[in-house]
Amino acid sequence: MISRSCSALLIVGHGSTVNPDSSAPTLAHAAEIRRRGIFADVACCFWKEEPSLRDALFFFRDPGIREVYVVPNFISEGYFTRTVIPRELELTGAGTTRHGVQVWKYCDPVGNHESMTERLLQRAREVAPGAAEAETSLLIVGHGTELNDNSAVAAKEQVEKIRALDRYAAVLNVYMEEPPLVSDWLKLTGTKNVVVVPFFISDGLHSYEDIPALLGIESGSDRGRHELHGRSLFYSTAIGTDPKFADVIIEQAKAFDSRKPVLQSAS
Amino acid sequence: MSSLAQEVALGKSLAAGLWCIGQIAIEPQENGRFALNHREDAGRNDLIAHTQPEKAAEIARFDDAGKYRPLKTAPNLRRGWRLVLESVAELRVALDLFYPGRLDVFVAWENNALSATPLRETLARQTGMYRVAAKIGEEEANTLVGNFCASDGGCLRTIMWRRDENGTTPSTLLPAEKFDPRYDQTGLGETVIPLLCQEACNLLVAEARKSVQGQDRRGQ
Incomplete structure (x- = not known):
């Protein structure tokens, strides 16, 4: 369950090296969710912008953070959600344990909600x-x-x-x-x-x-x-x-826990 | 919300006298506030003031000529602004937008928890349209990194990765200080929070792909 003391959110976007507006909605949704104080930490990472997905491997090193909800801000499942994101974030399944105590929970893309x-x-x-x-x-x-x-x-x-x-x-x-x-x-x-x-x-x-x-x-x-x-x-x-996408991102994080109770107990 | 480890680490870095990061100067204010501006704007009194940490994303998006900055650590940060922030927490958010991810990588390095990935490993991992990038030759990689990553006009990061698992230098064209976290990559010679690069960015991978494709075309 999402907790404001030990849960973090990582929103993954595509980003662009040529289009300055590509990452703007993802950053805006992150700012809105951060403002609400639901998570202990909120960060974004991008395939084609900074921070990269590889940079994100060094995020959330606060020992108090026990779980990281990874939500792809993508319209559908596909090459990025199935190949690029798991590979770059070194996700081994729906739940990946890091540093012994932290579980990264790979949620469905927003477009699936x-x-x-x-x-x-x-x-x-x-x-x-x-x-x-x-x-x-x-x-x-x-x-x-x-x-x-x-x-x-x-x-x-x-x-x-x-x-x-x-x-x-x-x-x-x-x-x-x-x-x-x-x-x-x-x-x-x-x-x-x-x-x-x-x-x-x-x-x-x-x-x-x-x-x-x-x-x-x-x-x-x-x-x-x-x-x-x-x-x-x-x-x-x-x-x-749509600013309401911030709600969809949060909902996708919540949906992980309601859909995958087995993985929760494994953490 | 509790202070995050990164905020604590940032506070410690500031207390240790690291008041610059990349092209940004951080100035302590009264009541725990901080004022940020471009290092080359020191002493100017005509700066446009902002107070929202999220404003950093907008400032960092375009250079002085209005051109999009796909690489935020490129030495072309816009000038003419001043950002006043209320707390270390806000400072962290702003710095994360100016130089995305660099603070976390710096904290990992300080805690001896930073692992760098050799360029060859990064390239070999690619799939799809970037898979071909792994074919880049040694000489081409040496030239590409030497040009693309150079602090003077390319990128202000300090390279922590090697070209391959044998520890080959990323580029013989770069000076030794390009790999020294204590060196101020702007050349201004101050004590800085370094912008550490633990792995080649997507932009460099894309350039490696272009280099290979260009060579293939020339070979036909």
């Missing part, structure tokens, strides 16, 4: 507050298959869940690099309102430049409403920039 559907819906409502859902198509943008991960699968699962709620006129997956393409949004939808939510962790080059270009709106333009081809197009920031 059950609240993700509600987060997407909330994002859609925020960007298009006046749009009646019955007259609105909701497009969830995924990366596509360029990366060796399951982000497209995760995006598909979310769309199915939202579609099952039967609130929106249509709910569709669109991708940047494979059909159905985000650039075909006009053909894919028939409603007056179209809401587009990027299913990404951060607002990077994709959501600042690539997706706006594919939608036909100005590159780097403000999020929000755009009138195009007689339709109202609402373009949201990346789902991972």
